Amino acid sequence: MPRESTALPLGGFALDRNLPEPLYQQLYERLKDSICSGQLRPGVRLPATRTLAQELRVSRNTVLVAYERLVTERFATGQVGSGTHVAVHNRERRGDGGTPRVTRLPTPPEEPGRTSRFSGTARLMLQATRTFDGRYPASQTAAAQPFVLGVPALDLFPAKLWSRVVSRRAARLPNSLMHVQDPIGYWPLRKELATYLGLARGVSCTAEQVVITSSTRTITHLLARVLLEPGEQVLVENPGFPGGRAALVAAGVVPCPVDVDHEGLCVSSGESRYPSARMALVTPNNQFPTGCRMTDFRRGRLLDWAARSDGWVIEDDYDGEFSSGSPVPPLQQTDTSNRVIYLGTLNKVMFPALRLAYAVVPPDLVDVVAAAQHFAYGAPPVLEQAAVRDFMADHHFARHIRRMRQAYQERREACVHALYDQFGSLVRVMPPTAGTHLVAGFPPGTDEHRLARLSCRSGATVYPLASYHSTGTTPVPALVLGYGATPPEQAVLGVRRIAAAFEQSTRATE
Template sequence: MKTSTGVASSLLLRLDSRSPTPLHEQLFEGIRARILAGALAPGLRLPSSRQLATELDVARSTVLQAMDALTAEGYLVAQAGSCTRVAPELPILSGDRSREPGLPAAARASTSGKGPRLAASTRALKASPVGAPRLGAAPRAFRPGVPALDLFPTALWARTVSRVHARASTGLLDGGDPSGHAPLREAVAIHVSVSRGVRCSPEQVFITAGTQQAFDEVLRLALNPGDSVWVEDPGYPGARRAVLSAGGRPVPIPVDGDGLDVGEGLARAPRARVALVAPSHQYPLGVTLSLARRMALLQWAERTRSLIIEDDYDSEFRHRGRPFTALQGLDDAGCVVYVGTFSKSMFPGLRLGFLVVPPSLVDVFSAARAAAPAPASTLEQAALALFLAEGHFARHLRRMRAAYRERGEALLEALYADCSGVLTPHPCDTGMQVCASLAAPLSDLRVRDEAARMGVEVAALSDYFLGRRRESGLIFGFGGVRPDALREGTRTLARALEAARLRPPQLKGRTR
């Protein structure tokens, strides 16, 4: 009955005494939902608390508690010495089924067909590929980007964390410096200066919650809406997502055996505001930016006053010889922001990284951080600072270089043994992944899906192209997999390759 002069003889409510939600909360939500749905009209008189308690077989105190809460939030109006009514001027939200009592929030949102307006760039963000599907939580062949978690010194790290927690000062417990824990900034400055040839002081180092936060922070400070950004093609999908999130326009620049084609970048977007590159170990192809192109890139940035974001995610893991000097070490004009992470060198759950900004931008980044919370747990930052200062991190890196060399060689040997003639692996002398070209006419997307059905993760090179796809291939991660499991994985992959060859192509599917 929906009349402002009538009485609701029954609220048609049902309470569940077995539910973990208290009865008064169930009653509150039930009445509120019916008011919002329009089933209880504005001004409608409700039954007395005694009548409701009898109808619902609950204590009167339960009813009174729910009614008091509804009155406090403005849904009901209690008239002294009289009755309780639905608020007479309550605005009812539009839609009918979208406000049905008991309908889940997600379903209510979906039935309306509308939602808040978002930036146009979110359409491109939603369309960005997400790569290979994860098959369970544990690392397996050949999940890209996973370090050798089985070799991480967990006990040593736990003792380091315990020492920091036991000695934690009020400064550590208070949240810390928004720019990062000072001892960690100093330890990072020393480490990258020695190991990567980065020229910096601790004041230029800002701690982040990983690579993605570093990209977001730099791009939001550098870009105006619609500004062009060079991104490697094929390249890391997280880079283009960061550009879109910051309102920029990613411009795909081809990558060949010498790295990013700077000449092509000058032709496609000569006045781009930012270039986002991985010069020491490009992902996913694994190539290195040649010296000639490094110099051309720096000259372009200086001439146009553009910014270069150097993504140095895993080049510390050069299997033989010393890692290449960072691009930042060649920068005399202050155009390069150097980005590093501990997620690959330690473990992904640590979620700690850093960026090194040119001296001229220290004040800008400090001001941007001033009103922000600390980028990560100060206690974890302090533990990592101690881990670096005591030499544990350097020893861990040396051990990982040897392990990745062994695992990389084992993977290449297994691919040649089991998949020769179908896959051609690229050279692998750095990091934790290998790219392999796939013989035509096999589709890397189809191979990826066949492998997933057989329990093997492998990424399709097609997913890493933003522009026109120029090559079909597969990306293999080997960092988190032992050599014997790698060989077992290539045998399974060989069966997946054969299944993909025999399976007819779908009439409807993804095209590039």
């Protein structure tokens, strides 16, 4: 039977154990609706967690999870000793224009009459959106939740320093830079990146080979269109990064999943299954999402395959700044046939809205990539490029990376400790020990998709490992957690929400 509470000025409300929604989700929704409608006024103190739990006849953890989500999403404020209060500034939560709207990627229309008016390229892009969307937050609220992937430690970014750098650069930007730009990037930044990549990552290149773009997905899409014919096959990791697959699909080529084991991409399997493939998209230094590092033997096999097939290898080193242990040279350094195109990004090192990434292309590809980028996208924004160049030249970039390495190690340790404290032997955190995300394995029989959905509803954005597999299943149930943007104290709260979701999911299967 529903449990009623009259301790809140809501006229009585119910938590129904027969509904599919977990109890903490029901409580959160009722409180949020009352706050947004103005029924619970700013500054009103909510009942103590023990008191409300007793009245609703639920566990205190249920109330804690609901309250913590209200605080995380700024519907309420909480402080030890003073209780939980409705937030004073919540007008933007009522939808009166205080928060900018978030544009959602479109869902492909189902009516045959409408889709027939689109080009084949447009239909492919819409198909990629439908297939690969949904693994990343679609709103500012979701992006603030614990364990979101692909978001760096924005709370530690030196925003004031960056603002001064941008202001100084804007004040002395010459007229020549406000006119025609090099389509593959601001020359001083390309020189700075070439030096940095040589010293920090062992990439062998000149500044002429560096191409500036907006994201690794953008350059992946461009390279597929330039180097392959429509319908050609590309080897991709399974499990692997969905954004890369989407970029390939939108380019009109066919991503072909190849299994990944503890040594990395199974090159021989890919070659036998897809003999006509002429491109491979890989993350050899920190495979996404498993974290394994490709062995020297597999690297050699991959380079040999590219030479034999007259093909190309796109090496995505998406978090090369934050690797641990003995450094491993990139594929690009050992490539003697000019078959490897090396990708990196500043968006995960600095902040996502910067929209600057880069590629190191073989010398004989520079002209064709420049022409393609010129006609497809145009030159990247010069002010941001010039500011990043100053940020690097003045050594702020190197100091920021050193700080982030230490912070990410601390955040990983906090996340791991919280998982083991909450779950004990029920969970197993898989290697590696670096980067900005981890994979947590759960007992056999766990419905990882349901666990991820319930965790997200309670305010912890996690991702089922199976969603990165082409088959949608994995041998071991597991969740992928991003800890880059999750401070240690927030990791503890986030894991508690996962534990509540796990309890709810387990009860549903009994």
